[in-house]
Amino acid sequence: MIVKEQVSTPGKTAAWWPLAVLVAVNVLNFYDRQVAGAVVEPVRKEFHLSDTQIGWLNTAFTILYGVVGLPLGRLADKVSRKKLLAFGIVVWAALTASARWINSYSFLVFTRLGVGIGEATAAPTATSWIGDLFPPERRSKPLALFMLGVPVGGALSFFFSGPIAQRLGWRAAMVVAAAPALFLVPLLLMLHEPARGASEAHVPVAKDPGSIWQVLRVPTFWWIAISGALVNFNLYAIGTFFPAFFGRIHHMNVARAGVTTGIVYAVGGVLGGFVAGVWGDRVVRRDRSGRMKTASIAALLAVPLSYYGIHQGYGALAVAVPLLTAAYGLLNMYYGLVYASIQDIVAPALRGTSMAIYFLVMYLVGASWGTVIIGKLSDYFALRAAHLAGSEIITEVCKATGLQQALLAVPVLSLFLAAVLWAGSRTIERDLRRRAEA
Numbered sequence: 001m002i003v004k005e006q007v008s009t010p011g012k013t014a015a016w017w018p019l020a021v022l023v024a025v026n027v028l029n030f031y032d033r034q035v036a037g038a039v040v041e042p043v044r045k046e047f048h049l050s051d052t053q054i055g056w057l058n059t060a061f062t063i064l065y066g067v068v069g070l071p072l073g074r075l076a077d078k079v080s081r082k083k084l085l086a087f088g089i090v091v092w093a094a095l096t097a098s099a100r101w102i103n104s105y106s107f108l109v110f111t112r113l114g115v116g117i118g119e120a121t122a123a124p125t126a127t128s129w130i131g132d133l134f135p136p137e138r139r140s141k142p143l144a145l146f147m148l149g150v151p152v153g154g155a156l157s158f159f160f161s162g163p164i165a166q167r168l169g170w171r172a173a174m175v176v177a178a179a180p181a182l183f184l185v186p187l188l189l190m191l192h193e194p195a196r197g198a199s200e201a202h203v204p205v206a207k208d209p210g211s212i213w214q215v216l217r218v219p220t221f222w223w224i225a226i227s228g229a230l231v232n233f234n235l236y237a238i239g240t241f242f243p244a245f246f247g248r249i250h251h252m253n254v255a256r257a258g259v260t261t262g263i264v265y266a267v268g269g270v271l272g273g274f275v276a277g278v279w280g281d282r283v284v285r286r287d288r289s290g291r292m293k294t295a296s297i298a299a300l301l302a303v304p305l306s307y308y309g310i311h312q313g314y315g316a317l318a319v320a321v322p323l324l325t326a327a328y329g330l331l332n333m334y335y336g337l338v339y340a341s342i343q344d345i346v347a348p349a350l351r352g353t354s355m356a357i358y359f360l361v362m363y364l365v366g367a368s369w370g371t372v373i374i375g376k377l378s379d380y381f382a383l384r385a386a387h388l389a390g391s392e393i394i395t396e397v398c399k400a401t402g403l404q405q406a407l408l409a410v411p412v413l414s415l416f417l418a419a420v421l422w423a424g425s426r427t428i429e430r431d432l433r434r435r436a437e438a
Contacts, residue, residue: 059370296422
């Protein structure tokens with residue numbers, strides 16, 4: 001039997017302080033995730049890796065992340081979210097810090113798999129928690145702030161990890177990345193966790209939190225999941241290979257390449273996230289499909305910008321960086337707009353589950369393969385460049401050419417992303433009506 005009860009929305013102070021802590025957790029999440037990309041060149045050279053092997057580092061990480069995320073998402077709908085998240089932070093920080101003892105490529109893969117297991121707790125627990133702090137018409141801004149962890153965490157990782165790796169070695173950069181967990185875990189455990197559905201005007205309360213099939217029957221959810229595969233194919237490829245791209249094409253050392261990638265993340269990501277948060281809450285009041293339409297237009301605008309930015313060669317850095325920063329910012333608008341839409345189309349008791357299913361589909365269908373496909377394309381084009389030069393030896397110049405050509409997959413997939421998001425905008429209004437009627 002289902003009973004409806006009135007639940008009050010948490011006060012502003014009570015909502016924004018937990019959000020600040022969750023944002024800090026997500027910043028650490030993506031700092032630790034991107035540290036492998038920031039130190040990719042010294043790792044490649046030490047272990048004599050191909051770009052395909054570099055790509056497999058992220059692919060193995062994200063496949064496991066997606067698979068374990070489903071049971072962890074179900075768990076996030078049943079147990080204390082802050083305890084589950086705190087446990088995840090301890091696991092991923094410990095495995096990141098274990099880089100101190102890495103002496104082989106296989107050991108490195110093992111540690112990154114462990115990081116993936118720990119980080120799989122973050123999105124289902126935190127987005128479910130945020131959904132209970134803010135009502136539907138005010139969710140774009142807090143979710144966009146939370147997802148600023150992607151560019152801010154990535155930017156900080158590139159800003160600090162590159163120079164630390166240049167001075168002290170890449171292992172030291174990974175150990176430093178894990179240190180903030182010592183402060184964040186106690187802070188997280190001191191928070192008060194809201195009841196599930198606390199921000200809804202009327203919440204159905206039932207013994208059964210709901211079935212996975214309730215999520216899978218929503219058409220818009222599938223468009224969103226496919227869009228997640230496409231956008232994260234691009235974003236993971238950018239995070240893994242942009243430092244190498246700046247190093248090879250624009251002749252930078254690991255420190256400068258890290259800082260340059262950090263600028264792309266910080267400026268583009270923060271501006272994109274801010275615009276998505278503010279505009280998403282405004283547009284949804286006039287048009288319930290407005291968030292999805294805005295995300296689609298942003299992805300479309302990223303196509304020419306990323307294409308011309310990647311095409312720039314040595315000596316054209318002043319043109320390449322603004323173009324790539326703008327393209328990254330437009331792609332990063334996705335999170336504040338689309339994640340808010342997921343919260344809108346599913347019941348409060350299924351938010352953790354819906355995010356876990358989203359990540360499972362998103363990673364297994366596309367995002368997991370972004371880095372390894374780009375890596376394979378890079379190796380293929382590098383070999384072709386060597387053959388065209390009449391040589392069997394793949395030089396660093398050939399590797400630079402190969403990576404630049406492989407990264408042109410980013411604008412192509414951005415075009416597909418725009419189409420999928422627009423298709424989702426055509427079904428979301430009907431799905432919102434169905435949920436309201438239910």
